[in-house]
Amino acid sequence: MKIWTGITLATILAATTVTSAFAQGSGADVYTSTKCAMCHGATGTGNxxxxxxxxxxxxxxxxxxxxxxxxxxxxxxxxxxxxxxYAAKLTDAQIKSVVAYIRTLQK
Ligand code: HEC
Structure with a gap:
């Protein structure tokens, strides 16, 4: 029982890490491929x-x-x-991931 709880927790933690790493990657992709950087700068420093x-x-x-x-x-x-x-150019999921990416630029 104890062992299983440990494995379940580890699995959940691993899955969470993979998910957020993926979201970050695709948000960065949206940010560069949609040319947000043209106005906001590559690292969000603005212009x-x-x-x-x-x-x-x-x-x-x-x-x-x-x-x-x-x-x-x-x-x-x-x-x-x-x-x-960008409502017509980006999906809600892409907007969500690019917002998550912007949050990483604010750190
Ligand atoms: C043509 C230049 C331009 C492009 C391209 C552009 N932005 Fe902006 N963005 C602006 C301006 C100007 C504002 C308004 C700034 C203000 O007055 O507060 C703004 C505001 C924002 C805001 C609101 C927060 C803030 O700083 O005011 C977000 C979030 C944002 N942009 C994200 C993006 C994303 C994501 C993309 C790419 C999909 C993008 N922008 C592309 C010029 C641009």
């Missing part, structure tokens, strides 16, 4: 000239996953350079 704040800005750190997803889906920004809407 002062284009008035794109870094993902590490207090506002973006405070923003909920839902708020970040909404910005990606519907577009954002009030300046000359606006964030395009």
């Amino acid at each position: 002062a000239g284009m008035k794109v704040p870094p993902f590490k800005s207090p506002d973006a750190i405070k923003a909920t996953d839902t708020a970040l997803s909404a910005a990606i889906k519907n577009g954002a920004g009030t300046g000359t350079i606006k964030m395009p809407a």
